[in-house]
Amino acid sequence: MHRYKKRSCVTGKQKKNDCLLRRVSNRVPLTRPGEIALATPGRKPFPEPGGRLKRFILIFHLISVTGFAGVAQNPAPSEYQIKAAFLYNFARFVEWPPQAFPGPRSPIIIGVLGKNVFGDSLERTLRHKALNDHPFQFQEFHSVKEATHCQVLFISPSEKKRLPGILKGLLGARVLTVSETDHFIEAGGMINFVIEDDEVHFEINNAAAKQAGLTISSKLLSLAVHPP
Numbered sequence: 001m002h003r004y005k006k007r008s009c010v011t012g013k014q015k016k017n018d019c020l021l022r023r024v025s026n027r028v029p030l031t032r033p034g035e036i037a038l039a040t041p042g043r044k045p046f047p048e049p050g051g052r053l054k055r056f057i058l059i060f061h062l063i064s065v066t067g068f069a070g071v072a073q074n075p076a077p078s079e080y081q082i083k084a085a086f087l088y089n090f091a092r093f094v095e096w097p098p099q100a101f102p103g104p105r106s107p108i109i110i111g112v113l114g115k116n117v118f119g120d121s122l123e124r125t126l127r128h129k130a131l132n133d134h135p136f137q138f139q140e141f142h143s144v145k146e147a148t149h150c151q152v153l154f155i156s157p158s159e160k161k162r163l164p165g166i167l168k169g170l171l172g173a174r175v176l177t178v179s180e181t182d183h184f185i186e187a188g189g190m191i192n193f194v195i196e197d198d199e200v201h202f203e204i205n206n207a208a209a210k211q212a213g214l215t216i217s218s219k220l221l222s223l224a225v226h227p228p
Contacts, residue, residue, distance in 0.1 A: 082200050083193055084122040087178060090191060091152055092131060093220040097213045100151060100174035107137035113147050113166065114156030116140055122154075144169035155179040155189070163187055174213050190214075194225070201225045 077085075091108055110126060112118065126136040141147040144166050153175050155166060160181050167188045170177060180193040185205045190212075192203045204224040209216050 078121070079195075079200065080118045081121045081125075083180070084118050084125040086193070086200070086202065087122060087152060087154060088125050088129065088136065090176065090178065090220070091136070093217040094152075094176055094209075095215040095217075096151060096174050100213075101134065105133050105135075108134045108152070109137045109139050109150035110152040110154070111139040111141045111147055111150040112154045112156060113141045113144070113159060115158035117156055118154075148173040148175065150175060152176045152178060155181070155184075157181050163189075170212075172212075176209065176212075176214055191224075196225075 087110055091110065108131060110122065112122065116122075123138040126138045129136045139150060141150070141153070147153050148170060151174070153170070155163065155177060157180060159166060163179075163181065163184070164187060167177065176191065177189045178191045178193070179189055181189075184192040185203050188205070188208050190205050190209045192205075194201050194203060202224055203226065204216065204221055206216055206221060
């Protein structure tokens with residue numbers, strides 16, 4: 001089983017979407033599918049915290065999102081609903097160089113290469129969302145060449161045997177690579193989902209991100225776990 005460290009929140013009302021809760025438990029059950037709430041986009045994804053980031057840190061302000069299956073009594077989100085929310089929020093904590101976008105209002109494309117393990121969760125997560133005049137867009141890719149034009153690429157575990165060639169083909173592209181595959185970080189990937197004690201976590205290879213010209217927020221870096 002994969003490991004991954006997620007500190008998230010599944011509570012809150014849509015009434016004050018811009019108000020970030022400062023502290024929350026880092027445990028998110030992965031046993032029951034249901035609705036998940038997502039962070040509100042904005043130019044400043046995180047307010048300056050009043051103290052140091054410790055065990056209880058809110059990564060993302062979560063608001064209700066229509067379209068997910070489940071009842072309204074705060075059901076636990078499924079694993080891939082959580083991961084879809086993370087992919088969306090990773091984009092809010094990463095800066096791309098201007099040349100990564102064809103124009104000032106070009107979409108932020110979050111794509112999947114290989115088997116789409118998210119079903120429709122990722123597409124629904126991104127629907128009607130934008131960041132700094134860039135609308136979010138979901139896309140499935142069937143080749144590395146196609147994927148070089150996106151901003152965030154989830155490389156499915158179905159592509160594990162092709163991983164070295166995929167990462168080699170993305171060299172020089174301004175693409176944040178994400179997966180849930182063993183040894184992804186060591187192979188040169190940037191963010192890897194892992195599961196530990198039924199919690200979603202993530203590892204970050206900041207050196208690989210820098211090499212691609214991407215800047216990952218120190219706040220996101222501080223929440224990553226480190227591979228053994």
